[in-house]
Amino acid sequence: MANTSDIAKGAIEPGCAKVDPILIADNVTRSFGGNKAVDVAHLEIPRGKITALIGPNGAGKTTLFNLLTGFDKPNTGTWTFEGKQLAGIAPHRVARWGMVRTFQLTKALSLLTVIDNMRLGAQDNPGESFFKSFVRPLWAKKEQEITERADVLLKRFKLDAKREDYAAALSGGQRKLLEMARALMSDPKLVMLDEPMAGVNPALTQSLLDHIKGLKETGTTVLFVEHDMHMVRHISDWVVVMAEGKIVAEGPPDVVMKNPAVIDAYLGAHANDDLGTVSIDTVKEGN
Amino acid sequence: MDFAQIFSLTAGELFGVFTAAYALCALGLAMHFGYTGLLNFGQAAFAALGAYGYAFATLNLHWNMWGSFAFGIICSAVFALIMGIPTLRLRADYLAIVTIAAAQALYYAFGTSQFAWATGGSNGLSQFGTDFYSYNPIPEGRYDLGIVTLSEKEIWVRIVAWGLVAIVAVLLVVLTRSPWGRTLKGIREDEDAVRSLGKNVFVYKMQSLVLGGVIGSLGGMIFVLSSQTNQASTWVSNFTFMTWTVLLLGGAATILGPIVGSAVFFMFLMLTQTVLEGLVNIGALPFLSIAQVGQIRYLLVGLFLMLLVIFRPQGFFGNKKEMQFNG
Known part of the structure; x- marks a missing residue:
């Protein structure tokens, strides 16, 4: 205290x-x-x-x-x-x-996978801009970093086993955890x-x-x-x-x-x- | 009944011009609805703006094919901006209402004699494809392609149409698999959640609306370039709903779906038309006249769509978990 x-x-x-x-x-x-x-x-x-x-x-x-x-x-x-x-x-x-x-x-976001939910939480991904999204080399590296960070958080929140599942398949409590983990993606x-x-x-x-x-x-x-x-x-x-x-x-x-x-x-x-x-x-x- | 003719007419629809034009319009809708959750019930208006934009630029401004092509695209992009600015901040239903009303308003505006200097009024516009066909490398003549025999112009417009379908499909695959596409899917699921993660939802929805509308306008241009005639009566709300049928047949959140959906839709229309006509001709259906066949086949399309909704709501290619009719 x-x-x-x-x-x-x-x-x-x-x-x-x-x-x-x-x-x-x-x-x-x-x-x-x-x-x-x-x-x-x-x-x-x-x-x-x-x-x-x-x-x-x-x-x-x-x-x-x-x-x-x-x-x-x-x-x-x-x-x-x-x-x-x-x-x-x-x-x-x-x-x-x-x-x-x-x-x-x-x-x-029920019909996105757990890992995509997490990736969406990150800021400043150049691939999220319309024109840059066409050119993979412009964002592949950042996307890789984001994914690694997401995996660390998923592990911490014990959601790593659900990585590829749709968020809709999670239980209510797991969704709360996912939402919190996702919010933390942006530090x-x-x-x-x-x-x-x-x-x-x-x-x-x-x-x-x-x-x-x-x-x-x-x-x-x-x-x-x-x-x-x-x-x-x-x-x-x-x-x-x-x-x-x-x-x-x-x-x-x-x-x-x-x-x-x-x-x-x-x-x-x-x-x-x-x-x-x-x-x-x-x-x-x-x- | 002439089964060979039924077969060749039906198979011809597989790579028909209208099939490609509808596939393009439905790909635009897939962008709007399947990937962003935008309910656009005015795809006919986007296609019409492409068609009228092209024809107007060629006939009134005397621009070449490239300029007219760009003008058609700009017209639909501006239309998307005008509709999007007031409605995209609101719930999805409002866009549906505004698009259906705007498409109807444009339909009447195109047909009225008031604007005949630009649109040709109810007669429409014609003979604006000279420059387009001047690029045709195929020598004049009729070509037997095994299933169908086509003129050099018919082949050229098919090459361009399906080339456009291929280019658009590849672009959409790249886009929807990128982080940009992921953000759009997030918006489809819950736009407030995406907002809370720091994304400018309005800008994404606008980009999607413009992109899908521009793809629709490509479909409109292809549609009128095949016959070099563009009439207001083409762009009725039926056009929009047929595009929706094509989209839902194939699967809303897919790229291949709208293309195959369009092919199946037009083959089905042609098959029912030719088979029913054949049956009427041999007297097997005494209660039907040839003129009624055209109407009956749409009735069958409606039945087909109902069965689809009941037994395969995700369409041919859709992932049942990802996208159903309830969007």
């Missing part, structure tokens, strides 16, 4: 400043009809840490993801990534700048995972948790949305809580879970119930 003092600068409160933020959002709002789905006054995501974004259904977590990655347009708001203005930028350019996301409903600076554990077979949970922790070791910042409280508690360095579009609390996981505002907004009457599907033993094994 990281020491909180190396994450937050000053008092720990909703929207507090971070020592080394990678993403800073200001006044981001998005309304659907009269309903303000997202209303974030200020949010900073710490660099090189694992940050969990939690909140009840309809809190605006996924909408905030969509806004930050350019998949949806906000009514108001600005945000910077690595000091660069990112508001109003098209999603593919956001990804090229090193901010790559996955989706809540897995978007494995992103910030990975945004939308419910990485949803629908994942418990047998795969441990390896997914390890992969997420492994990302931090390679210097990648992780921001993830999750409902599983055990997972949040055990792998995140920082937790941001949203409710009704607003940031209602943030802080280190053990502190946040005890925060009355969080218990009120999220845990509610279930404050004393076990809200994790991942068994505590599984999580502890990984530590």
Whole structure:
């Protein structure tokens, strides 16, 4: 568990400043009809840490993801990534700048093979340009490099046996793994995972948790949305809580879970119930 | 019934000009639908723009074959851009609606007397192939090719048509096996996923739309150069749907599929036509007249297509796992 003092600068409160933020959002709002789905006054995501974004259904977590990655347009708001203005930028350019996301409903490209899915995740392949694609020598070398990198990642995610299969043939959990591995092909600076554990077979949970922790070791910042409280508690360095579009609390996981505002907004009457599907033993094994 | 004639007419369709023209149009659709997931229901318009572009450049601008050829291509490329800019950012269905409407609008525009100075109105355009046939190295005469006997012009247009089919097929094989083609297939599966991986989906879809449209316009040029006549009535929506039939017969996400699909389609049309006519002539089908045969065979095509959808949804060459009718 990281020491909180190396994450937050000053008092720990909703929207507090971070020592080394990678993403800073200001006044981001998005309304659907009269309903303000997202209303974030200020949010900073710490660099090189694992940050969990939690909140009840309809809190605006996924909408905030969509806004930050350019998949949806906000009514108001600005945000910077690595000091660069990112508001109003098209999603593919956001990804090229090193901010790559996955989706809540897995978007494995079903009728492409697993290895082709992976290759597609790489950036700057000259063969992806229309005119250069005609001339194999212009891209064969890069393609070779990409394939080697993809094979390393597939091995790490234990998908190497499925290399030549169509992604459609994978199980739900394997697709989640593939989507995460594919997102890593571009060596992103910030990975945004939308419910990485949803629908994942418990047998795969441990390896997914390890992969997420492994990302931090390679210097990648992780921001993830999750409902599983055990997972949040055990792998995140920082937790941001949203409710009704607003940031209602943030802080280190053990502190946040005890925060009355969080218990009120999220845990509610279930404050004393076990809200994790991942068994505590599984999580502890990984530590 | 004259079985020898039935056989030679049917076999002649195997390398007929229309077979090649439809194969080209269907190859363009394979690019759009099979490899990118774009629903283009206006392939007739792309083919028509190729045909009218060529004829207009030759007759009104007095350009030679190469210039007219380029003009036809440019016309369809510009048309693709105009349709793509507003619709490619939207869901696939919108492109389908816009293409079918635009093709219909163009069909009426080509036929109206308002633009007769350029399009010939309902009479269409004719005698624009002089320069094209001036390149023909084959001496004048009639040649017995075993199955069919053809004039030197008929042979020349077939050589060019099938040469174009071969060139386009090879280019498409190279393209679809490249990382560019892989990106397109990714877009076909889920464009948001491809966007999240840093690819400019709009540009890829536009490139595919223009490329497939230009290939379609080559088909249109070949179609009208064989007879040197180009009439608006050719480019009805039936043309588009016959192209789709050809594509689905062969397999949407294949290169060989549209070519073989076209050959099978035209051989089937000719076979049913000649066999039915033969049967009517010997009085075996008293309830049919010769004039009705032409309609009946399309009915049979519809039946054939239904059976295909039920029993072989991936087409002749398609990979059942990769591409079915549900795209």
